[in-house]
Amino acid sequence: MTRSVYGDTFALWRAGCGQPWHDYTHHAFVEGLRDGTLPRASFLHYLVQDYVFLVHFARAWSLGVVKAETLDEMKVCAGTVDALVNHEMALHVKTCAAEGIEEATLFAAVEAFENLAYTRYVMDAGLQGDFLDLMASLAPCCFGYGEIGTRLAQSAASETPYRDWIDTYGDAEYQGVMQTVGQMMDEAIGRRLGPDPTASARWPSLQGRFTTATRLEVAFWDMGLRGA
Template sequence: MFRDELWSAIDEIYAEILAHPFLQGLTDGSLPAEAFRHYVVQDSHYLRDYARALAVCAAKAPDDDTVRQFASDAAGAIAAEQAMHAEFMAAYGSSADEAAGEPVLPSTRAYTSYLLATVYGGSFAEGLGAVLPCYWIYARVGEALLEKSSPDPLYARWISTYADEEFQSTVRAVLELTDRIGAELSAVERAKVIEHFVTTSRYEWMFWDAAWRREAWPV
């Protein structure tokens, strides 16, 4: 299946993600609150453009079912995550509006710019390859972290969201679509999809690393 070919291309990246101190700090509760707040703010910015990317995938989708699938994900899943972020900001004595007013930082800007350029400029399959890591890696991370969860209730809430069966079911549907689309691609097209998939998987690592470092614009 095409999904196996894709995942084998990011085995080492995923291992680095799981080993990253940001995720390790989520499960043992040692992650500094400032790092998690940084992540939440930047993820709020990211999700606005991710929703746009999913909407473009819906517009380019090859059949009505896939149009509905991506349109629904752009509206429903993103809204649910934004609601969760609002809860997190409230826990830090802040608000979603305040988060929206904070700057979009380098790794976020780079990731969303690549994502949007790919979905607008490439084929539907290329766009699918670019948006897939945000679905699939989060599902795998949620599953991996759920057993340990976290002593911190905010971090435990984050983990449970991505381990939840509703989210996992959404991801399974996208993976089934990926296998169907992959079976129809030429070798050249498959290589392009894999390249985008690997690139945005790297951006996933960079996103957590940026939060861990509390990345800021250098000038």
């Protein structure tokens, strides 16, 4: 198992995910961001849908505050909501505004089926399950974008028009938030499942949630490409 700056729990889930994780983090959409060949129409279609996604994602992290067992868990979940609503979504608003798309239009956008499937899956995990079910479903988006941002920050073509997007997920601020989230997840897993979480009867179910959410990330990229 390759260790991760985002913690041991994520490293275990990533290793258990297998091919879907590579399909997600090295998707054709991602490579188009890296080398600048992604059609602008695809990027804008994705950006509108991702704004809607982040609205639901912030609500899911807010649910984490309700499901948390400790004050530290509550603080991290609340801090992540702040990062999403007041920072990450600002990129979407700024980029779309430059293209003549107002924030009210973003908020009212009709969700693509892939968006509906993903966001409702995560919310159901949190509503029907416990804190760990919710974290396993949220983790692929958080840490996957962190990995993608780090890789593209180091390898993207100098002329790519998507540098702002890359910098959002590759910069120290986002990476710091994700490291804090990863540490919190490690502590939450240890508190509930013990020092060897993979020996717990719950582990296969949590791994399944992580893998399913990863597959839904792949479908989200597919949806973005079809926006061209």
